[in-house]
Amino acid sequence: MSNYHIKHLEEYYQVYRQSVQKPELFWEEIAEEHFVWRKKWDRILSWDFSKPEVKWFEGAKLNITENCIDRHLHVRGDKTAIIFEPNNPDEGAQHISYKELHQNVCKFANVLYDKGIKKGDRVCIYLPMIPELAYAVLACARIGAVHSVVFAGFSSTALATRINDCDAKMVITSDGSFRGAKTIDLKGIVDEALEDCNGVDSVLVAKRIHSDIVMKDGRDHWLQPLLDDAYNEFTAVIMDAEDPLFILYTSGSTGKPKGMVHSCAGYMVYSAYTFKNVFQYKEEDVYWCTADIGWITGHSYIVYGPLANGATTVMFEGVPSYPDFGRFWQIVEKHKVNQFYTAPTAIRALAKEGLEVVEPYDLSSLKVLGTVGEPINEEAWHWYNDNIGKKKSPIVDTWWQTETGGIMISPIPFSTPTKPTYATLPLPGIQPALMDGEGNEISGNQVSGRLCIKFPWPSMARTIWGNHQRYKDTYFSAFKNMYFTGDGALRDEVGYYRITGRVDDVIIVSGHNLGTAPIEDAINEHPAVAESAIVGFPHDIKGNALYGYVTLKDVGESRNHDNLRKEINQLITERIGPIAKLEKIQFTLGLPKTRSGKIMRRILRKIAHNEVSNLGDTSTLLNPEVVQNIIDNAL
Numbered sequence: 001m002s003n004y005h006i007k008h009l010e011e012y013y014q015v016y017r018q019s020v021q022k023p024e025l026f027w028e029e030i031a032e033e034h035f036v037w038r039k040k041w042d043r044i045l046s047w048d049f050s051k052p053e054v055k056w057f058e059g060a061k062l063n064i065t066e067n068c069i070d071r072h073l074h075v076r077g078d079k080t081a082i083i084f085e086p087n088n089p090d091e092g093a094q095h096i097s098y099k100e101l102h103q104n105v106c107k108f109a110n111v112l113y114d115k116g117i118k119k120g121d122r123v124c125i126y127l128p129m130i131p132e133l134a135y136a137v138l139a140c141a142r143i144g145a146v147h148s149v150v151f152a153g154f155s156s157t158a159l160a161t162r163i164n165d166c167d168a169k170m171v172i173t174s175d176g177s178f179r180g181a182k183t184i185d186l187k188g189i190v191d192e193a194l195e196d197c198n199g200v201d202s203v204l205v206a207k208r209i210h211s212d213i214v215m216k217d218g219r220d221h222w223l224q225p226l227l228d229d230a231y232n233e234f235t236a237v238i239m240d241a242e243d244p245l246f247i248l249y250t251s252g253s254t255g256k257p258k259g260m261v262h263s264c265a266g267y268m269v270y271s272a273y274t275f276k277n278v279f280q281y282k283e284e285d286v287y288w289c290t291a292d293i294g295w296i297t298g299h300s301y302i303v304y305g306p307l308a309n310g311a312t313t314v315m316f317e318g319v320p321s322y323p324d325f326g327r328f329w330q331i332v333e334k335h336k337v338n339q340f341y342t343a344p345t346a347i348r349a350l351a352k353e354g355l356e357v358v359e360p361y362d363l364s365s366l367k368v369l370g371t372v373g374e375p376i377n378e379e380a381w382h383w384y385n386d387n388i389g390k391k392k393s394p395i396v397d398t399w400w401q402t403e404t405g406g407i408m409i410s411p412i413p414f415s416t417p418t419k420p421t422y423a424t425l426p427l428p429g430i431q432p433a434l435m436d437g438e439g440n441e442i443s444g445n446q447v448s449g450r451l452c453i454k455f456p457w458p459s460m461a462r463t464i465w466g467n468h469q470r471y472k473d474t475y476f477s478a479f480k481n482m483y484f485t486g487d488g489a490l491r492d493e494v495g496y497y498r499i500t501g502r503v504d505d506v507i508i509v510s511g512h513n514l515g516t517a518p519i520e521d522a523i524n525e526h527p528a529v530a531e532s533a534i535v536g537f538p539h540d541i542k543g544n545a546l547y548g549y550v551t552l553k554d555v556g557e558s559r560n561h562d563n564l565r566k567e568i569n570q571l572i573t574e575r576i577g578p579i580a581k582l583e584k585i586q587f588t589l590g591l592p593k594t595r596s597g598k599i600m601r602r603i604l605r606k607i608a609h610n611e612v613s614n615l616g617d618t619s620t621l622l623n624p625e626v627v628q629n630i631i632d633n634a635l
């Protein structure tokens with residue numbers, strides 16, 4: 001069916017029009033033809049953004065694992081579902097077929113059942129990127145338990161907050177994890193977290209690093225012996241379309257993390273549909289997303305989306321720099337990866353290492369390259385396009401959020417002509433709107449505003465766990481009858497969208513609205529610059545002025561820093577205008593980042609405001625050590 005798999009630009013426009021004119025019919029056809037249901041829906045969609053309440057495929061009954069696993073068994077049972085690539089390349093990869101996946105997930109579901117987990121219970125998963133993580137996620141889905149995966153890089157405090165917020169009964173973890181040359185004591189972190197969690201009765205522990213750990217009697221159980229004894233069939237529990245499938249926490253700009261709740265049916269349909277189209281996946285392809293399953297990218301585009309399409313999906317345990325900076329490209333060559341999906345921060349880090357670590361590898365299998373997570377700067381886009389895609393593989397700059405469940409704005413490769421730094425066009429079913437400060441929709445092209453979505457799509461989060469009011473306040477209150485994304489965007493002359501950054505990062509200088517991304521882009525074009533971040537700070541005359549934190553490629557750069565400052569401002573003047581010139585430029589050893597790679601501007605803002613005594617929570621930083629150095633050298 002053509003509306004499931006778009007192959008050229010006219011088809012995109014035609015399918016898009018249908019999807020907007022008759023959204024119910026559009027999604028019904030896709031749901032009908034590409035998924036297995038225990039019972040079909042009574043109603044496709046009901047919605048009211050003022051409550052807000054959204055229901056898709058109401059009355060339908062299904063289990064997502066029957067779509068991701070069982071239905072493939074007779075057509076591609078021996079096909080590899082998951083390629084597990086371990087941290088250490090010498091360990092060798094594992095190829096897990098759909099049949100093996102089925103057995104492992106069924107066994108795991110039996111273990112959960114024996115430990116008293118029932119439909120609707122919450123299970124917290126705190127595991128490294130090992131096959132057990134995929135099995136655990138799918139076993140929860142099979143039994144109808146709501147999984148809450150917490151990225152295994154979060155601290156014990158962050159873990160405890162998330163366990164308590166959703167009242168998880170069980171935690172699934174491992175003795176530890178490998179991360180490059182290091183090991184991390186995950187079980188120790190779980191033990192610490194559980195001192196503050198009363199609701200957890202059992203902990204399942206996978207063995208990964210074979211470290212000496214303490215098992216608490218009655219609470220902790222080694223996973224493997226339980227799996228060995230478990231039966232390898234488990235009848236999937238039948239779920240209602242709108243039953244929660246999982247909770248995934250995302251940080252808000254203030255307050256505690258928000259547990260975004262995703263539903264069974266809508267999430268399945270949308271993650272599968274977007275996977276197929278955005279990556280143009282074909283039956284024999286090998287697809288690799290470098291994210292961690294602890295983020296929404298991993299949920300939708302390592303596990304659910306690919307498996308619902310019967311794809312082969314790579315799960316990589318390690319880091320891009322181990323044993324050396326060629327690791328990603330070595331994996332692409334080794335598994336002949338066809339679609340490769342990563343983040344701008346990884347691209348910049350790898351670009352910094354030069355081409356010597358790219359050139360030894362055969363990247364000719366690549367057909368589509370993807371990026372996600374933050375606006376990609378022009379220089380990184382070109383580096384990726386020229387050196388990895390060899391100008392042959394389209395780059396899909398995919399804009400979406402934990403809350404949206406799936407990709408919202410993105411080129412469709414081989415259909416949508418790409419444009420550096422532009423996420424381009426909305427996917428079928430997605431109706432973006434740009435809003436002005438007075439709450440009016442801005443029509444026409446060559447405009448910019450706040451990015452909203454004006455019509456429901458199947459995989460939108462349905463609520464914040466335990467706090468529907470906060471869901472309403474955060475997403476549905478800024479603009480009437482609109483989902484507000486928190487991002488700013490511009491729409492160019494042909495209707496392409498460029499995401500300019502969080503609107504909370506917008507800085508008003510002398511009455512001009514400046515997005516952080518375009519300015520950082522300009523700075524990063526300077527050949528000596530590796531990365532940069534800008535924030536505003538109070539200025540007597542301009543209201544705000546700009547403070548730039550700049551990391552050089554060569555930290556020991558011998559050129560006069562004042563000359564470099566001039567050159568950077570010259571570039572900004574050329575690209576954006578003198579209004580965007582930086583008042584202060586501080587050269588840094590690194591920028592504080594979250595574990596998902598986002599620059600923590602909040603901290604940089606405080607430093608620029610000279611409010612260093614109260615930096616707030618820095619426990620989720622990947623590199624807390626850079627902060628003191630930035631404070632010490634603040635201008």
Ligand code: WT7
Pocket residue numbers: 250296297371372373374375376397398399400401402403423485486487499501502596
């Ligand atoms: C925020 C959502 C969705 C998976 C990873 C992040 C920013 C995401 C892009 C992109 C520009 C992007 C937005 C968005 N973002 N993708 N292609 N171009 N910005 O999920 O942690 O929920 O973050 O990431 O600001 O709102 P998340």
